[in-house]
Structures are given as C-alpha cells and as structure tokens.
Amino acid sequence: MSAFDVLAERGRFILSGPYPADQQWRLAVVVALFTGLYVASAIPACWRRGLLAAWLLVPASAVAIMGGGVLGLVPVRTDLWGGLPLTLLIATVGFAIALPAGVALALGRRSALPALRLLSGLFVELLRAVPMVTLLFMASVMFPLFVPARLSIDKLVRAEVAFALVLSAYVAEVVRGGLAGIPDGQHDAAASLGLGYWPTALLITLPQALRASIPALVNTFVGFFKDTSLVAIIGIFDLLGAARAVTVDPKFLNAAAPVYLVVGAIYFAFCYVMSHGSRRLEAWWHEREAR
C-alpha cells in the first residue's frame, strides 16, 4: 500500500476530523476565512479598524458556520468538529482574547494601584508556572466534577478558556517588556501636554510598545499555534489529533510518515505566514518612520 493511499482515503478525516462528510464545504469556507484573515493581518495596508472588526467577526462566523442551526445550516455538535478548521478556530480565538487581555494585564502590572499590580502579577505568575497539559486536564476532567451537569459548559469552550488564560499571561509579559522599553521622556512629554493616563497609554506608549513587541508576540503566537495540538489529549480531534487517529488505524500500518509530513507541512505553512507577515510589518514601519 503506497503512502498516497492513506492520504487519498483518510485525507478528508485528517483535515476535517469527524465532521459530517456531506457538510464538508462549510469547513472549506471556514479555512478560507481564517487564511484570509491571517494574510490580511500581514499586509500593512489592511491595518485599519476593519481588521479589528474582522478578528471578532471571522471567529464568530466560523463558529456559526461550523455549528450550524442558523441560516438553514444543519446543526453539528462540537464534538464532531475537528481537523484544520478546529486548530485555526482555537488559535484565532486564543489570539483575539489574549492580545487585549494580555495588554490589560501588562498595564495592570505597571499600574500605580498596588492591588491591581498584585492581582495582575499573581495571575501572570500562576498561569505561566502551570503546565498547559495540567490546565487542559483540569478544564476537561476536574471542572465537570465540581460543577453540576446542568451548568456544564462545552468541552471545547473549557479548553479554549484554558488556552486563552495561559496565552494572556505570556502576552502580558511580552507587552510589559515593550512598555518598559519606552523612554521616560515619552511619559514626561505626554504629561507635560496635559494628557492623562488613558490617552497616554492608548495613543503614546502602547502603540510604540506593541510595535516593538511584534517579533516577540509573533514568537509567542507561533508557539501557541502549535500548542493547540495539546487538545488531542482531552479527546478533541484537531489537525494533529485527527492525524494521530489515522496512524493508529490497523488498516494503515506504517502510514505515520506521510501523514505526519503532510500535517507538519500544514503547520509550517501557517507559522511561516505569521513570521513572514511580522517581518513585513516591521520593515514597513521602519521604512515609513525612520528613513
């Protein structure tokens, strides 16, 4: 049996997990939406308010398209979601939550209010110190033990929350580093012009800090993108989880190499878009402001 047979026969499962085959087109739309979002985010000309809205709208519509129940789409339970679209969904929602949350935490850690500083610090240190796997197990196994069934929250949502929390903590540290690199003179100048805390943070320090943090942020995001594959251990069939399920099928013994090569190539493609895009953004800003 050649290496291509397994891809021909099980490729759909690897890419889409247990999602119903006759609804396949919905996943294609979702992958296209996410890919478009990533590519647009890497193009400086697209950096306007609309892009911000897209980061909220694309994940929301992805959930609607995959879940169905709206616009005449057949409902599909979340435990049937899987493959590449699920990986992209977990990653994108994680980014979209963690960036603002991380910025808020970073501001909190530098706040003049001791209580806020302490709470943000505790949150960040705690979440960075716990292995991701532990949190996922807690979210999937322990959470249902302590919460009555009628209050149960979807397993996917619980995993996403765990991811978003940890990623927020990492983003917070990166942004805090960026903020620490802003010269005191910027604060002095803003204060001397009468700008208060929020205008100074939102218009002066954060734009500079985030820009300086792009390489480190993208590094964090690339790492997180691959870490989403950890959901496989709580029985969610993301891209890697679905691939692994195929390789243990006795019918496809020795098929591991081609399957993992293909999956690896897919991860590489998305991570490459992210890092290439970040370099383009940096170069563009440098060109604009420093020449």
Next chain:
Amino acid sequence: MFQLEIQDLHASFGRTEVLHGVSLAVARGERIVICGPSGSGKSTLLRCVNGLARHQRGRVVVDGVELRDDDPHTLDQARQRVGMVFQQWNLFPHLTVLENCTLAPTRVLKLGHAEARSRAMDYLARVRIAGLADRYPRQLSGGQQQRAAIARSLCMGPRLMLFDEPTSALDPEMVQEVVDVMIALADGGMTMLCVTHEMAFARRVADRVVFMDEGRIVEAGRPEAFFAAPAHARTRAFLSRLAR
C-alpha cells in the same frame, strides 16, 4: 500678579533631598535663565512647576493656582498653562510632526481637527519647519526635532514655557536655529524659564539670571551685573569653567 510663584520649595527623590528651599517669583512676560552645575537641582525645579516632579514642602503657584497633590485638577490646570521643552526633544516617534502637534489640542483642549491643524501649521511655520509637517520625527535633524517640540508645546497655548537644556543634546551647528526660535518667542512676550548654558542667549534675552548650586539659589540678578560682577565665589568658579 505673578505668573509663577515658588516659595520655600523642598523636593526629594527617595531619601535624597535635591531642592532645599527654593523661592522664585516670575512676573508675567519675564524671561529667566537658570544655570548651575549638573546635579544642582535646576531640572527638578522646572519639573516641579508642572508637576512632573513632586515637592514635599513649600508652594508652587501657577497663574494663581497652587499645585496640590490632593487635587489633581490643579495639576491639569497647570499643565495646560505651562509648556515644556526637553533636552531630548521627546517627540512621539510613531506620529508625524503634525500629529505630534495636534494630539494634545484635540484630546485635552477638545479643539476640532481642522482648528488644531491650522493652529499647528501656524506654529510650525513660525519655527520654520512647516514643510516637514508630514515627516516622522526620526526623519528630522536634531535641531528640526527640537523646533518641532517647541511648536508642539506652543500649540497648547501656554502662558509659561519651561526649557530644560533645550540645546545640550544638539550638534553645535544646530544650536543657533533653536536659540533663534527661543529668542523670537521671548521677543513675542512669552514668560520663560530656561535652564541653559547658552550664555549668549542669557545676555540677549534674560531679565534675570539665576545661579543654582546644591539645591539652592545662590544668586540672581540682571545679566549685565550677573556676568560682570558675580557676588559669590561659586558663581565665579562656574562662570570661569563655562568660559573656558
């Protein structure tokens, strides 16, 4: 009424007191040059006037309003009336020169965009860099950046301008263009408090020269008298080092 009254000002960083009781009254339209060795508290004195540094004792009264820690409103008021120009310019590098000049007027004074823009272009023309309005600060020379910073400050319509060694970080050939702008501002009647070692500027525009050392005002006087016959040995030593 005085534009600025400083009475018995004490200011510390941590446990180190850097101002040990400074008093200075500045009349409307008066131009004061403050000089003295580094570490003498000149910059801290300026920074106490707009609340960038806190004082622990004494009074700072700007335009009749006393700065009070327990009333942030007084700080806001002072900052709207007091402009400040820094040694390192401190322009916002991610904004164009024009945006640097319109940001605070639109945000703090709530000016309309068109009005803030025309005001900014007016001041940029006065400091002779109107043609650079759409450039980013890093694309400008040091002298141009400092002139942009002066314009940015003027856009807030200050009644008192603080200059904290505005030419010390400039290449020598750019000092004059900044000094010229400051002279024009002085001639226009602006009340100014300048920490600078540009003694030619002091002779040309200062109504009073103040010499500080170790957190105190050692002496102050009209520039002719101050430079011709300084009363204190420390002043004489400082001036002779400057002249060398």
